[in-house]
Amino acid sequence: MIDWLGGVSLSTIFIGITTIVGLGFLQVPLPVVNGFLAGLFALIPYIGVILMAVPPMLLALLDSPGKAGAVLLLYLLIQHLEVAFIGNIIKKEPGSILPAYTLAFLTLFGYFLGFLGLFLALPITIVAQIWIQEALIEDVLDGWHSAS
Numbered sequence: 001m002i003d004w005l006g007g008v009s010l011s012t013i014f015i016g017i018t019t020i021v022g023l024g025f026l027q028v029p030l031p032v033v034n035g036f037l038a039g040l041f042a043l044i045p046y047i048g049v050i051l052m053a054v055p056p057m058l059l060a061l062l063d064s065p066g067k068a069g070a071v072l073l074l075y076l077l078i079q080h081l082e083v084a085f086i087g088n089i090i091k092k093e094p095g096s097i098l099p100a101y102t103l104a105f106l107t108l109f110g111y112f113l114g115f116l117g118l119f120l121a122l123p124i125t126i127v128a129q130i131w132i133q134e135a136l137i138e139d140v141l142d143g144w145h146s147a148s
Contacts (some may be wrong), residue, residue: 012039014086021125022074024069028060038078044118047124049079050121079128 016039023031034056041052053075060067105125109117 012042
């Protein structure tokens with residue numbers, strides 16, 4: 001669990017810093033705030049990628065539509081770099097969760113806990129999956145199998 005948390009932390013830091021540098025280069029207002037939001041939204045699976053691009057694109061749209069398109073390309077490049085290099089190198093998933101389960105738990109936690117539930121859905125699902133595997137399958141069911 002610590003390896004996964006460290007990997008996610010490094011990934012969000014990478015996204016935040018590259019966003020700050022990229023938005024500063026494109027001269028989009030508030031690059032530090034948008035970089036912080038990008039790192040924060042990176043914690044939300046699937047939906048966070050979209051949420052992190054919307055505020056800077058709207059700010060860039062105030063200058064010109066071309067700048068908003070450049071911001072979109074910047075975010076696509078950042079996501080590609082993060083998935084291709086950082087995600088494969090440092091993230092160590094303790095268990096594989098099917099995307100359908102991830103979306104179902106995101107919906108469930110988002111509905112009952114709101115925006116905070118979107119952040120908590122994946123870590124709680126991973127912890128529950130590991131707990132069920134360790135406690136139920138290995139302790140209880142293996143004990144029944146060896147007793148017979």
